[in-house]
Amino acid sequence: MKVQFTSYIKQLQNRITITLEQEDGSAIFREDVWQRPGGGGGRTRVIEKGSIFEKGGVNISEVFGELPESMQKQLGVSHTDFFACGISLVIHPKSPMMPTAHANFRYFELYDKNKKVVDQWFGGGLDLTPYYLFEEDAAHFHRVCKAVCDAHDAAFYADYKKKCDDYFWNHHRDEARGIGGVFFDYCRPNETHDLASWYAFVTEMGNGFLDAYIPIVQKRKTLSYTTEQRHWQELRRGRYVEFNLVHDKGTLFGLKTKGRIESILMSLPPTVQWAYDAQPEEGSDEAKLITVLKNPKNWV
Numbered sequence: 001m002k003v004q005f006t007s008y009i010k011q012l013q014n015r016i017t018i019t020l021e022q023e024d025g026s027a028i029f030r031e032d033v034w035q036r037p038g039g040g041g042g043r044t045r046v047i048e049k050g051s052i053f054e055k056g057g058v059n060i061s062e063v064f065g066e067l068p069e070s071m072q073k074q075l076g077v078s079h080t081d082f083f084a085c086g087i088s089l090v091i092h093p094k095s096p097m098m099p100t101a102h103a104n105f106r107y108f109e110l111y112d113k114n115k116k117v118v119d120q121w122f123g124g125g126l127d128l129t130p131y132y133l134f135e136e137d138a139a140h141f142h143r144v145c146k147a148v149c150d151a152h153d154a155a156f157y158a159d160y161k162k163k164c165d166d167y168f169w170n171h172h173r174d175e176a177r178g179i180g181g182v183f184f185d186y187c188r189p190n191e192t193h194d195l196a197s198w199y200a201f202v203t204e205m206g207n208g209f210l211d212a213y214i215p216i217v218q219k220r221k222t223l224s225y226t227t228e229q230r231h232w233q234e235l236r237r238g239r240y241v242e243f244n245l246v247h248d249k250g251t252l253f254g255l256k257t258k259g260r261i262e263s264i265l266m267s268l269p270p271t272v273q274w275a276y277d278a279q280p281e282e283g284s285d286e287a288k289l290i291t292v293l294k295n296p297k298n299w300v
Contacts, residue, residue, distance in 0.1 A: 009087040024050040039065030056091035057266035081111040090267040096233030097223040099130035123185035129178030142299035144212035234273040
């Protein structure tokens with residue numbers, strides 16, 4: 001499975017970066033191949049200062065070796081060897097009319113002292129962070145997520161949508177990071193879904209990212225915007241940064257275990273603002289977004 005999924009994420013990285021380059025029309029991804037001390041490495045691809053995408057990254061990694069003590073405590077295990085591979089991406093468009101998009105899909109194995117697999121699971125998800133709310137875009141994004149879920153289990157979408165709303169919640173602000181999507185973790189073989197069916201689900205969700213996001217980009221990329229709307233985007237990006245640095249488990253784990261810092265912080269937007277007690281005008285489009293962020297809704 002680890003060979004199969006590693007091959008998949010390499011292909012998915014190629015497909016996503018080629019599609020985004022074609023959509024942008026001017027910028028291309030810079031590639032950085034790196035090695036991890038202790039075992040494995042990755043391939044980071046970053047796009048910057050494009051005509052559409054101000055900054056974005058699509059990273060893959062395949063790492064193995066001794067499980068860090070902090071992660072042993074987090075997982076509640078004493079197994080010392082692990083393997084993990086995954087793809088992680090964040091796309092920050094230039095225009096505030098287009099949403100930021102995030103996705104990651106990963107596979108994990110734990111081994112005993114005899115190198116035998118004792119646990120294995122998939123995790124991942126995708127979510128959308130708009131700066132101005134277009135309800136039809138939110139509905140489209142969630143419809144794609146739900147279609148993939150429904151093809152595998154009728155209970156998946158409601159469960160994983162709620163997990164996404166709960167996870168991407170800025171507790172100190174009492175608001176969501178965005179309008180959500182789906183989020184799942186520790187998808188292990190069980191009586192209803194074997195490892196092969198989990199692989200099918202996760203890879204189909206990965207394939208669905210472009211179907212969920214690119215039509216929104218194409219619909220909104222020609223819309224004009226004002227300096228004030230750009231200012232609002234940068235204020236909201238500040239909330240994105242707050243979530244990633246304060247609450248996101250992956251970011252915090254990477255920082256605490258001295259992971260590759262450039263790949264970890266690739267998710268942060270290039271220009272951000274924090275203004276004291278910034279409040280949207282009542283009845284404005286900005287206020288409409290905040291209402292939904294404080295009260296997550298069902299889109300499909």
